[in-house]
Amino acid sequence: MTTDDGWGLDNLPYGVFDSGDGRRLGVALGDEVIDVGALAAAHGSALVDVLDVPSLDPLLAGSPALWHRVREALTGWLGSPGWRTARSPRPLRHRRDAVTMHLPFTVGDYVDFYASEHHAANVGRILRPGSPPLAPNWKHLPVAYHGRAGSVVVSGTPVRRPNGQRRSDDGPPTFGPTERLDIEAEVGFVVGGHSGLGEPIPVGEAADHLFGVVLVNDWSARDVQAWEYVPLGPFLGKSFATSISAWVVPWAALEHARVAPPPRDVPLLPHLVDPGDAALDLALEVRLNGHVISRPPFRTTYWTAAQQLAHLTSNGAPTRPGDLVASGTVSGPGRDEYGSLLELSWGGREPLTLPDGSRRSFLADGDEVTITARAPGPGGRTIALGPVTGVVTPAG
């Protein structure tokens, strides 16, 4: 891996690593992780207060001005010739494949949107045939629900197949391992700073509250969800695990990925009219046991992060550092661009055939799912996001 692979100075995603003596904050650079606390100490910088720590939490609690100052400093230090030989209290560099990664921040509230029109319409067609694919509210507001923050786990954490209650065709419901274990390939926005109770975030100021971006796999048990979700929405069908990438790509690193969102065909209420470049051109890739099964294009997502944050706070709900705002499943218009197996197998009626000849409508025990993404960076270079990966283990 070289720094041209999306892991160069343009990116510098944050993560929490352990090389054997406890958790430390780092940034990824090439195939290494740089101990930013040691780096700041080597430069005698006061930024040790937010960098020589075991978590992103202190930095997330700060302001956009602080985030900018830290990024400037890191870029400067790591862009100087000879930085590798700076005197530091402990090693500056570790091989990325030799460290253990941890959840990078304390998750505040976790909100999951339903922002992709292609996904929402596919789900409508599959689960509610004969009805309009989108509910009447869908183009007027970004539909969302709260997920379980305590179930958010870092990439690499095994995901146990959940037990749950399912409808049965000819009798009372049954309880047992889900038979429709699915993925949801999503993009997650990590919120920094605070917005107060009763203080909505204007859509034009949303970016000031976005610290960075992770990839998300919001594992789902479709049979459990189908039985439980009326009338209060998904609960146990989702809350058993949500995986996020270990690396948080700074919002500032995605400046060159800003694009116009898809055209809006229904007029928006004023508080949801976002700036013209609030969408992100992230090209996702979903692998099942190493084989690419989908390439969801995030730029086709109808509702932007700015709209999501403006909507989320429009009733005065406060935000906290570490709030996780996920897009919901990202699906493009093409059959090979869907972000869930529910869609890829069209409700289980058209199983996928993998290169090894095996077929999948939903996940089998032992399956490994990995989501990555790439975004345009400066100078024709790219920014890598992810991976978020997990292996399915048998039900307990």
Add this chain to the structure above:
Amino acid sequence: MTTDDGWGLDNLPYGVFDSGDGRRLGVALGDEVIDVGALAAAHGSALVDVLDVPSLDPLLAGSPALWHRVREALTGWLGSPGWRTARSPRPLRHRRDAVTMHLPFTVGDYVDFYASEHHAANVGRILRPGSPPLAPNWKHLPVAYHGRAGSVVVSGTPVRRPNGQRRSDDGPPTFGPTERLDIEAEVGFVVGGHSGLGEPIPVGEAADHLFGVVLVNDWSARDVQAWEYVPLGPFLGKSFATSISAWVVPWAALEHARVAPPPRDVPLLPHLVDPGDAALDLALEVRLNGHVISRPPFRTTYWTAAQQLAHLTSNGAPTRPGDLVASGTVSGPGRDEYGSLLELSWGGREPLTLPDGSRRSFLADGDEVTITARAPGPGGRTIALGPVTGVVTPAG
């Protein structure tokens, strides 16, 4: 107020108070709050580690054995003659009406159930006339959704009328102050300790994870909720504020309130069959501007806290100290036992008339809502819960 009013040694609810020099943990006793950190220090107790702190968090992170030890110690110290003159590093006693109360613990995940059959059936009849009052899943599992933990506020916090998007009869949706601001009188269970990812809590062991009980007012904007909730459930109609009482009544104080839940008329799956005495006999009282408008009996709630916790973790979802598990609106069978204005005014069609002659279908700006409860204690005495109170301020 005397110690016979439910605030005696049998109760000793925990809260976080500030008498002018910072937050401290205390217990209520009569019309006083006792500084339990100072009390433990006066006795040279090692329990200062969890008592001489500004929050319930350290105690919540402990085990039921620790909770028991602390309660035994407090009961012993405060039951000894002469305790008021013990030498302590700072005053032991403060008038309860002279201190500021704060949120007593850091809320992990906030789950709101829908556990009252009378409430769920009333809502079905009001909002979905012509359909069966209860959804097909309702008696097979305790329906629930995740609420916003970051919007949980302590009793006394003013609640600003939220803006939101509402359906309009003859055109596109509009955005503005909710016209159907409601209350939900609920009982909240405060979870202590950890249960691990992938480790369900058996229904018979749920009580080991219950630290205490608060009263909850889950303020709701019914018009916002009605427009947004299909298909993923309530979101902004609820997330603007959830008030909890400042005092956390220990689970152990409610031993004499344990009763049998209502008869179950649909057989339960084995993991939801709870012990015979898992319900609680709490008599709630809801006041609007000082007038009692309802007396919801919590003992009529169909699903118990034990079942809620077993269901919540049945898919392997972990719990964290400070998770808040609320019952959903508590409504009894009688018209004067409903826990929401939606029911009390039957969807706004039958407004309440208050003693001052004013009428209410939903809340007006300036309205004050207060919920209290009483439970049987030992020796014919009672245990007081609450209050949880809040005044509605105009939309911003």
